[in-house]
């Protein structure tokens with residue numbers, strides 16, 4: 001029986017543990033936190049085959065620079081004189097190209113579709129309960145410019161075989177009659193699904209534990225020691241551990257650990273915030289408020305508003321200006337919904353692990369033969385979780401891969 005240590009207990013680490021355990025491995029998950037907060041808990045819960053365009057698309061760097069001095073902007077890149085950031089920024093700028101978009105679409109779509117199937121399989125086959133709804137995603141637009149752009153993306157998505165329709169304001173009203181929506185039109189990606197992440201995470205952890213996965217919480221991995229091209233042991237703050245195989249799924253901190261092995265995977269933390277409201281909102285279909293880049297999700301018993309991408313280092317400080325910007329955007333699109341001061345005060349944040357080209361790193365680096373890297377999923381880590389976990393288990397067990405993962409190679413150059 002192979003012994004595997006998974007570093008990081010977010011959605012990627014847990015999904016890796018699940019599929020590895022199903023393969024008969026003895027799995028331990030180590031996390032520096034109590035495993036109850038962060039990106040995998042605060043996200044918008046979308047499963048997004050619709051998101052075929054990576055963050056690194058033409059114009060993204062320009063937009064980021066334009067918004068640099070606007071504290072309420074949805075994308076904020078804080079320049080820092082750190083080699084890791086400078087390398088990432090250079091690679092991100094280079095990736096903001098038509099070529100990167102063209103090379104990413106199929107791989108991103110395929111991994112998202114695989115994940116949708118696996119979420120459904122989990123729902124049907126396992127004895128833990130979680131919300132999984134198929135209502136699609138509305139890209140709500142208030143300006144002709146945004147609508148035009150979304151229609152262009154819809155055209156590309158349709159060419160990829162995804163189900164998409166363009167809606168007028170009246171059609172939006174008919175779809176969502178319980179609350180007025182201030183938009184001139186929308187694109188409805190029928191291919192998308194949604195979930196309630198924090199509920200899923202709690203249920204999933206309990207299920208894994210019942211099925212023999214061991215957890216070390218509140219225990220930070222501080223070092224990894226190579227012997228030749230294999231990891232011999234890892235040091236946590238409390239103990240030294242050995243295993244046959246290791247999975248690096250430490251989210252936005254992954255590159256800090258990979259560097260200890262001489263493996264460079266450019267990665268930045270992209271902070272995002274969420275506000276929950278328990279009040280009846282009348283929202284039953286998930287939506288993205290396109291111009292404001294705010295996600296709206298009708299979750300299990302509450303509505304979540306989530307947004308911003310703040311590239312400013314690894315910390316969980318809440319910036320009230322950005323929380324306020326999300327609340328304002330909500331009222332601009334849903335004039336009947338007013339986010340309360342109390343709801344804003346309870347906002348939480350998480351760090352997305354953002355690779356420069358918008359694609360995750362999945363697989364083994366040539367520098368280490370018993371480490372599988374699984375990170376860098378940026379805005380789609382929730383959606384890509386189960387597929388990533390399955391691919392990780394296939395890499396480690398040497399099985400045929402469920403899809404081609406060349407585009408996600410950790411050794412790729414930018």
Ligand SMILES: Cc1cc2nc3c(=O)[nH]c(=O)nc-3n(C[C@H](O)[C@H](O)[C@H](O)COP(=O)(O)OP(=O)(O)OC[C@H]3O[C@@H](n4cnc5c(N)ncnc54)[C@H](O)[C@@H]3O)c2cc1C
Pocket residue numbers: 007008009010011012013030031032033035038039040041042043044045046047048219220221222249250251252253254257270271272273274295306307349350351352353374375376377378379380381382383384
């Ligand atoms: C506001 C917001 C909305 C989002 N909406 C969506 C969405 O709708 N759909 C979607 O697909 N994605 C969404 N995302 C992105 C998604 O949440 C992330 O991509 C995903 O959660 C990343 O998961 P992860 O397991 O890689 O990282 P994390 O969830 O960050 O988990 C990494 C874990 O590693 C641990 N760790 C780090 N360093 C160490 C160490 N040295 N030792 C031990 N443990 C360590 C951390 O404590 C953490 O628990 C959103 C993100 C945010 C912030």
